[in-house]
Amino acid sequence: xxxxxxxxxxARWQARWERDRLHELDLGRVGREEKLYNLVEFPYPSxxxxxxxxxxxxxxxxxxxxxxxxxxxxVFQPIGFDAFGIHTENYALKVGEDPTxxxxxxxxxxxxxxxxxxxxxxxxxxxxxxxxxxxxxxxxVFLRLHEAGLxxxxxxxxxWCPSCLTVLANEQLEGDRCERxxxxxxxxxxxxxxxxxxxxxxxxxxxxxxxxxxxxxxxxQRAWIGRSAGVxxxxxxxxxxxxxxxxxxxxxxxxxxFLAVPSPEAGLAGQGRGQGTEGRFTGRHARxxxxxxxxxxxxxxxxxxxYGAEAVMGVPAHDERDRAFAAANGLPLLATPEEPAEVVTAxxxxxxxxxxxxxxxxxxxxxxxxxxxxPPIPIVHCDHCGPVRVPDRDLPVRxxxxxxxxxxxxxxxxxxxxxxFVHTPCPACGGPGRRETDVSDTFFDSAxxxxxxxxxxxxxxxxxxxxxxxxxxxxxxxxxPEHVARHHLYARFVTMALHDLGLVPFAEPFxxxxxxxxxxxxxxxxxxxxxxxxVPDDYIARVGADTLRMYLLFVAPFExxxxxxxxxxxxxxxxxxxxxxxxxxxxxxxxxxxxxxPGPPEPGHGRVDLRPLDRAVVxxxxxxxxxxxxxxxxxxxxxxxxxxxxxxxxxxxxxxxVATTFTLLLAPFAPHLAEELWARLGRPYSVHSQPWPVPDPxxxxxxxxxxxxxxxxxxxxxxxxxxxxDRDQAVQLALASDxxxxxxxxxxxxxxxxxxxRLVNLVTRG
RNA sequence: GCGAGCGUGGCGGAACGGCAGACGCGCCGGGUUUAGGUCCCGGUGGGGCAACCCGUGGGGGUUCGAAUCCCCCCGCUCGCACCA
Numbered sequence: 007x008x009x010x011x012x013x014x015x016x017a018r019w020q021a022r023w024e025r026d027r028l029h030e031l032d033l034g035r036v037g038r039e040e041k042l043y044n045l046v047e048f049p050y051p052s053x054x055x056x057x058x059x060x061x062x063x064x065x066x067x068x069x070x071x072x073x074x075x076x077x078x079x080x081v082f083q084p085i086g087f088d089a090f091g092i093h094t095e096n097y098a099l100k101v102g103e104d105p106t107x108x109x110x111x112x113x114x115x116x117x118x119x120x121x122x123x124x125x126x127x128x129x130x131x132x133x134x135x136x137x138x139x140x141x142x143x144x145x146x147v148f149l150r151l152h153e154a155g156l157x158x159x160x161x162x163x164x165x166w167c168p169s170c171l172t173v174l175a176n177e178q179l180e181g182d183r184c185e186r187x188x189x190x191x192x193x194x195x196x197x198x199x200x201x202x203x204x205x206x207x208x209x210x211x212x213x214x215x216x217x218x219x220x221x222x223x224x225x226x227q228r229a230w231i232g233r234s235a236g237v238x239x240x241x242x243x244x245x246x247x248x249x250x251x252x253x254x255x256x257x258x259x260x261x262x263x264f265l266a267v268p269s270p271e272a273g274l275a276g277q278g279r280g281q282g283t284e285g286r287f288t289g290r291h292a293r294x295x296x297x298x299x300x301x302x303x304x305x306x307x308x309x310x311x312x313y314g315a316e317a318v319m320g321v322p323a324h325d326e327r328d329r330a331f332a333a334a335n336g337l338p339l340l341a342t343p344e345e346p347a348e349v350v351t352a353x354x355x356x357x358x359x360x361x362x363x364x365x366x367x368x369x370x371x372x373x374x375x376x377x378x379x380x381p382p383i384p385i386v387h388c389d390h391c392g393p394v395r396v397p398d399r400d401l402p403v404r405x406x407x408x409x410x411x412x413x414x415x416x417x418x419x420x421x422x423x424x425x426x427f428v429h430t431p432c433p434a435c436g437g438p439g440r441r442e443t444d445v446s447d448t449f450f451d452s453a454x455x456x457x458x459x460x461x462x463x464x465x466x467x468x469x470x471x472x473x474x475x476x477x478x479x480x481x482x483x484x485x486x487p488e489h490v491a492r493h494h495l496y497a498r499f500v501t502m503a504l505h506d507l508g509l510v511p512f513a514e515p516f517x518x519x520x521x522x523x524x525x526x527x528x529x530x531x532x533x534x535x536x537x538x539x540x541v542p543d544d545y546i547a548r549v550g551a552d553t554l555r556m557y558l559l560f561v562a563p564f565e566x567x568x569x570x571x572x573x574x575x576x577x578x579x580x581x582x583x584x585x586x587x588x589x590x591x592x593x594x595x596x597x598x599x600x601x602x603x604p605g606p607p608e609p610g611h612g613r614v615d616l617r618p619l620d621r622a623v624v625x626x627x628x629x630x631x632x633x634x635x636x637x638x639x640x641x642x643x644x645x646x647x648x649x650x651x652x653x654x655x656x657x658x659x660x661x662x663x664v665a666t667t668f669t670l671l672l673a674p675f676a677p678h679l680a681e682e683l684w685a686r687l688g689r690p691y692s693v694h695s696q697p698w699p700v701p702d703p704x705x706x707x708x709x710x711x712x713x714x715x716x717x718x719x720x721x722x723x724x725x726x727x728x729x730x731x732d733r734d735q736a737v738q739l740a741l742a743s744d745x746x747x748x749x750x751x752x753x754x755x756x757x758x759x760x761x762x763x764r765l766v767n768l769v770t771r772g
Numbered sequence: 773g774c775g776a777g778c779g780u781g782g783c784g785g786a787a788c789g790g791c792a793g794a795c796g797c798g799c800c801g802g803g804u805u806u807a808g809g810u811c812c813c814g815g816u817g818g819g820g821c822a823a824c825c826c827g828u829g830g831g832g833g834u835u836c837g838a839a840u841c842c843c844c845c846c847g848c849u850c851g852c853a854c855c856a
Contacts, residue, residue, distance in 0.1 A: 181852090181853070221776090222775095222776060222777070222850095222851085225775075225776070225851095226775090226776085226851065226852085229775075229851085229852065230852085232855065234855070234856085236856080251856080252855090252856065253856060254855095254856065255856080266856090307854085308854045308856090309854085309855095309856080310854070310855055310856085312855095313855050313856080315855095315856080317856095318855095318856050319856075320856095321856090325856070326773095327854060327856075328856080365855070365856090366855085367855050487850080487851080488850095488851090490851090491851085491852090524850090526849095560784090560785095560795085560796070561784055561785075561796085562784070562785070563785085566777090566778085568784070568785085569784080571783090571784080571797095573783075573784080573797060573798080574783085574784065574796060574797040574798090575797090576796090576797070577795085577796045577797055578796085580796095580811095581796090583810095583811095584811095587811095636784095636785075636786085636795085636796095637785095637786070637787095637794080637795080639795080639796090640785095640786075640794065640795035640796075641794095641795085642795095643795055643796075644794080644795070712791085714790075714791050716790080716791090716836085716837075718836075718837090719790095719835095719836060719837045720837090721790095721791055724791065745823095748823095756836095757836065758836090759790090759836050759837075761790060764790060764791095765790050765791085765837090767790080767836055767837065768836090769836045769837090771836085
């Protein structure tokens with residue numbers, strides 16, 4: 007028999023699956039009950055290609071999807087490319103190539119890599135966000151939000167990256183640095199487009215309770231939204247003005263000794279953050295609303311602009327930051343007791359000096375980017391009409407070719423240098439208009455892509471209502487924890503807004519999210535920016551995709567991740583080779599042995615206890631459901647060893663059941679190998695269309711168990727016993743053990759703890 | 773600083789509060805092979821090499837019984853980082 011050639015096997019079956027469109031679903035016939043929308047975060051095709059971190063994520067999600075298909079679900083598992091955006095454009099700048107041609111090439115490269123993973127992608131529904139057929143609808147979504155008053159153009163201080171030469175959203179900061187390039191950011195005041203995400207703060211927060219997400223992810227989003235209930239208190243200033251201060255602890259009002267307002271240089275972005283005690287007296291004073299005492303007004307670096315209140319009331323006696331600021335600036339500390347919050351609030355409300363208020367850490371989503379590689383925001387500015395929506399019929403507003411796509415640094419996108427793009431009649435009055443030249447944030451492209459997948463072929467609608475009602479929401483979203491406060495939040499917000507507009511029939515796009523762990527390299531997260539990526543291609547060419555997939559899933563629990571090292575790869579190579587030999591070569595029976603009697607191999611007696619097989623069916627399935635893919639694979643290894651050891655004793659019927667069942671259990675993990683083995687067993691194509699095996703319930707009811715016997719909590723024996731013993735029978739059995747009697751030393755047990763079918767603990771101590 | 777997660781053999785990792793170390797790597801021994809590799813079998817936490825004893829970052833606690841639950845401390849990783 008031929009030896010196992012994983013490279014030949016994977017190439018042949020990949021070609022066949024593609025020809026047969028094995029993984030493409032006929033969405034027209036999928037019922038709502040049977041569908042399973044298995045979504046993974048799509049890659050951005052920026053730089054050197056997919057790395058094994060992607061392989062890890064996709065292998066896990068694909069294994070889950072393949073298993074669900076065998077469980078009878080109609081699995082929709084689309085894939086696409088997040089091809090617009092700064093990351094792609096920066097790579098284009100680095101290599102000095104136009105992003106249009108570059109993207110076409112990198113997408114092709116990624117497609118090839120994704121195909122070679124052997125995942126069950128539904129290529130019929132691929133989307134590419136930089137394709138006009140896609141971003142036309144991104145613009146359409148923007149227009150719907152604009153109509154609803156959720157997209158607003160306003161002047162605001164915004165975060166500016168002096169390296170990327172664009173403004174950034176709050177979510178795209180890492181501390182006071184740009185999350186893409188690490189450059190410390192600065193601040194600008196310009197007119198920008200915002201999506202009013204804060205209007206949904208409460209619903210984004212409250213909706214979390216309904217979701218099947220990891221608690222850590224919910225906690226993170228809650229913290230990000232940061233709802234605080236408190237009171238806004240008015241302070242009259244001596245120059246006749248008024249300052250409103252927000253506090254969550256109105257009871258500390260008697261202890262106020264100063265007011266703090268944002269210092270101009272502290273700003274949004276957080277320059278000057280750190281010590282937090284720098285400040286400058288403004289020369290102005292306010293009056294305490296209760297005592298009438300004079301309160302100096304200070305500019306303080308620690309006050310965050312834009313949180314919603316004009317000032318912070320400084321209470322050195324009750325707040326650490328206030329105390330530090332007061333101490334550093336010679337301000338008094340007034341040691342007053344804290345009053346009951348309700349009393350103070352009611353007092354203020356009664357005199358019109360304050361009102362209950364809720365504040366959020368969440369900001370509106372700034373989507374303007376003064377960059378090239380993104381969807382133009384579909385607005386025309388008119389001197390008479392203001393910002394006017396481009397009519398739907400004129401979409402897409404195509405991204406024009408430009409001579410130079412480098413960011414300008416002037417605060418304007420490179421599109422501003424294309425007169426024939428900029429100058430266009432106002433859609434409202436027909437007068438001279440200027441197109442908006444900013445493009446939108448990449449995260450806006452990906453905030454709705456899951457809606458597009460089922461309807462990807464449609465050029466008349468963004469998404470088909472009937473298909474959407476049937477296929478969505480997403481059943482399982484496999485993604486990275488780094489997206490919890492960004493992409494997952496944006497997608498929830500956009501979906502809620504579209505739901506309110508009656509455009510989608512659900513408010514939550516991702517009722518169930520599973521976060522994968524990270525593959526690390528030498529202790530550090532593997533990422534392109536760190537330059538420590540390992541590329542899957544060499545491994546796929548050398549040991550095959552099946553072995554790489556299984557190895558990645560074997561080394562660590564999927565949701566925890568682990569350190570990449572190929573040291574243990576040999577273990578999976580051995581496993582697959584053994585499986586191949588066992589199922590494709592005739593058994594090594596006595597009749598075959600050179601020293602044995604000549605003749606054909608004799609079948610075994612056929613009285614092998616097959617319960618381990620049924621047990622494995624249950625265990626592997628349970629493990630996949632829980633994404634414990636590492637232990638699922640170890641169960642397969644144990645099953646293989648058991649099959650090898652008992653093969654000779656099995657008759658033809660038993661062996662057939664073992665061989666086919668093993669192959670079915672292997673299929674979600676090693677799709678090519680399983681398909682080949684299935685064919686060689688003479689079974690009809692395809693193994694991936696087969697139902698998951700059903701265990702024999704009688705076999706699962708084990709009639710014999712091992713009872714562990716302890717004396718005073720220490721293991722002294724383990725005895726074979728029939729299942730279902732009652733306490734007295736179990737204790738009698740335990741007392742029959744010589745070793746147990748020896749350790750009892752003649753003392754009768756004072757107590758016996760019995761865990762049915764597991765353990766007896768005889769306790770002698772009082 | 774705040775929040776969360778995690779600390780188990782030489783290594784990756786198993787273990788509904790119930791036999792700690794499954795499975796795999798590596799290593800040791802044996803077999804097959806002209807030889808190396810492959811392949812097959814066995815062993816592999818520490819101490820005694822037997823009965824047993826000790827062992828899950830450290831210390832305390834709850835429990836008949838703790839890697840698992842609780843408290844304190846140490847270390848690593850990941851979020852957030854002046855949000856009043």
